[in-house]
Amino acid sequence: xxxxxxxxxxxxxxxxxxxxxxxxxxxxxxxxxxxxxxxxxxxxxxxxxxxxxxxxxxxxxxxxxxxxxxxxxxxxxxxxxxxxxxxxxxxxxxxxxxxxxxxxxxxxxxxxxxxxxxxxxxxxxxxxxxxxxxxxxxxxxxxxxxxxxxxxxxxxxxxxxxxxxxxxxxxxxxxxxxxxxxxxxxxxxxxxxxxxxxxxxxxxxxxxxxxxxxxxxxxxxxxxxxxxxxxxxxxxxxxxxxxxxxxxxxxxxxxxxxxxxxxxxxxxxxxxx
Numbered sequence: 001x002x003x004x005x006x007x008x009x010x011x012x013x014x015x016x017x018x019x020x021x022x023x024x025x026x027x028x029x030x031x032x033x034x035x036x037x038x039x040x041x042x043x044x045x046x047x048x049x050x051x052x053x054x055x056x057x058x059x060x061x062x063x064x065x066x067x068x069x070x071x072x073x074x075x076x077x078x079x080x081x082x083x084x085x086x087x088x089x090x091x092x093x094x095x096x097x098x099x100x101x102x103x104x105x106x107x108x109x110x111x112x113x114x115x116x117x118x119x120x121x122x123x124x125x126x127x128x129x130x131x132x133x134x135x136x137x138x139x140x141x142x143x144x145x146x147x148x149x150x151x152x153x154x155x156x157x158x159x160x161x162x163x164x165x166x167x168x169x170x171x172x173x174x175x176x177x178x179x180x181x182x183x184x185x186x187x188x189x190x191x192x193x194x195x196x197x198x199x200x201x202x203x204x205x206x207x208x209x210x211x212x213x214x215x216x217x218x219x220x221x222x223x224x225x226x227x228x229x230x231x232x233x234x235x236x237x238x239x240x241x242x243x244x245x246x247x248x249x250x251x252x253x254x255x256x257x258x259x260x261x262x263x264x265x266x267x268x269x270x271x272x273x
Contacts (some may be wrong), residue, residue, distance in 0.1 A: 062143070223243070
């Protein structure tokens with residue numbers, strides 16, 4: 001079965017082809033192109049795109065569209081011609097009045113709907129920190145999460161200079177990859193955070209990281225949202241399985257940086273007597 005992204009892309013290409021065959025003007029072309037991007041962002045992906053990301057790209061699209069239309073006088077004249085005719089030609093007055101009523105009504109409806117979202121109980125209880133599996137495989141390498149420890153944690157005392165280099169690398173990894181959702185100060189308030197469900201964890205909150213062992217974070221970082229067990233749902237997270245993008249060292253280094261930045265210590269492994 002063909003992925004939904006291809007169906008959406010084919011539909012939008014068909015619309016563009018129809019406009020080309022009908023020799024549509026600049027105004028119609030511009031509107032169709034803007035809405036095509038809007039529909040592609042909303043419906044063109046199997047994994048839902050956070051609303052904050054959609055708003056960001058639509059803002060960029062709008063600015064690019066305005067720049068394109070206004071960069072040429074003839075193009076700007078062709079774009080505004082239908083609007084001018086709508087405003088000055090008596091025969092188009094009913095359409096003008098309809099638009100004048102419809103646009104504020106749509107804006108009011110959108111505001112009303114966003115303020116009246118029904119509260120629904122979750123389908124089942126969600127565990128914030130679900131139990132990890134006993135073992136995982138990352139980069140074709142098996143890891144026993146029961147005994148796994150951060151291989152660079154011991155450098156904190158044995159080789160502070162080497163430990164500092166790992167922290168610096170972890171800082172780079174975080175601000176290149178994680179800051180967009182987890183935020184500059186690791187409070188779970190990054191620019192994409194409000195489009196996620198649940199929102200990213202507030203690492204800066206006292207005790208959050210201290211409750212977790214580093215092996216747990218290695219599991220969550222490497223496997224991301226797709227690696228959550230059923231008890232961790234429902235979720236609509238955009239966190240990828242970072243093992244597809246980061247090396248093992250980079251994942252361990254960013255975990256070191258999380259604890260160092262928030263001034264917390266990882267949970268000690270329990271020793272059975």
